[in-house]
Amino acid sequence: GENVEQHPSTxxxxxxxxxxxxxxxxxxxxxxxxxxxxxxxKGPQLIIDIRSNVGEKKDQRIAVTLxxxxxxxxxxxxxxxxxxxxxxxxxxxxxxTSYGKLTFGQGTILTVHP
Amino acid sequence: xxxxxxSPRHEVTEMGQEVTxxxxxxxGHNSLFWYRQTMMRGLELLIYFNNNVPIDDSGMPEDRFSAxxxxxxxxxxxxxxxxxxxxxxxxxxxxxxxLGVHEQFFGPGTRLTVL
Numbered sequence: 001g002e003n004v005e006q007h008p009s010t011x012x013x014x015x016x017x018x019x020x021x022x023x024x025x026x027x028x029x030x031x032x033x034x035x036x037x038x039x040x041x042k043g044p045q046l047i048i049d050i051r052s053n054v055g056e057k058k059d060q061r062i063a064v065t066l067x068x069x070x071x072x073x074x075x076x077x078x079x080x081x082x083x084x085x086x087x088x089x090x091x092x093x094x095x096x097t098s099y100g101k102l103t104f105g106q107g108t109i110l111t112v113h114p
Numbered sequence: 115x116x117x118x119x120x121s122p123r124h125e126v127t128e129m130g131q132e133v134t135x136x137x138x139x140x141x142g143h144n145s146l147f148w149y150r151q152t153m154m155r156g157l158e159l160l161i162y163f164n165n166n167v168p169i170d171d172s173g174m175p176e177d178r179f180s181a182x183x184x185x186x187x188x189x190x191x192x193x194x195x196x197x198x199x200x201x202x203x204x205x206x207x208x209x210x211x212x213l214g215v216h217e218q219f220f221g222p223g224t225r226l227t228v229l
Contacts, residue, residue, distance in 0.1 A: 032216050034216070034217065034218075036220075041222075042222060042223075043118075043205050043207070043220030043221055043222055043223050044157070044205075044220050045220065046217045046218070046219075049216075049217065089157065093216060100145045100209040100210075100211030100216050100218065101147075101159070101162060101169075101170070102147075102159075102216075102218060103159075104156070104157045104159075106156045107156055107157065
């Protein structure tokens with residue numbers, strides 16, 4: 001089955017700096033890669049996703065890049081703000097199935113210092 | 115839509131007691147997922163249903179865990195008997211992959227403490 005590795009496990013940055021979180025996956029059939037943000041006391045929430053026919057996607061301060069050959073994808077947050085502090089999860093899925101199962105990485109605790 | 119609804123939000127019980135967690139998925143979603151989250155093991159997929167049918171329960175840790183989905187709007191996760199190591203936050207999520215919506219919408223979670 002799919003295995004997703006996520007690094008780093010913790011990341012501390014100053015407000016205004018950029019943050020990068022990286023993930024690798026094992027199943028070359030995976031074609032859907034979402035990123036979730038989990039705030040304290042809440043469930044994970046989708047912030048951005050990318051499909052395998054796209055190399056990069058951007059939404060305001062958040063961008064995701066995908067390298068299918070190397071089987072890795074990354075989340076980039078620019079101009080970080082204290083409210084970006086949360087746990088971030090990457091995930092992978094063989095979106096061609098009808099079930100929508102996701103395999104999650106281990107999570108990255110991001111702390112943005114004012 | 116109110117989103118995925120889970121109850122109770124918090125549950126404290128004693129070892130050996132039966133625990134039942136409840137989930138109402140988003141209306142129209144036909145896939146439902148139960149996850150367990152702990153500091154040590156992260157976010158673990160326990161079981162998932164599609165069109166009310168269990169598809170993969172390989173993540174269910176032991177026979178003490180069972181899940182049902184009697185209809186499209188309700189699912190339960192039961193632990194009997196509960197043990198202290200079952201203490202965790204349990205999330206329910208739903209999606210509609212058959213309609214091309216692969217995003218999983220998570221509920222607020224149930225924080226379970228087994229004493």
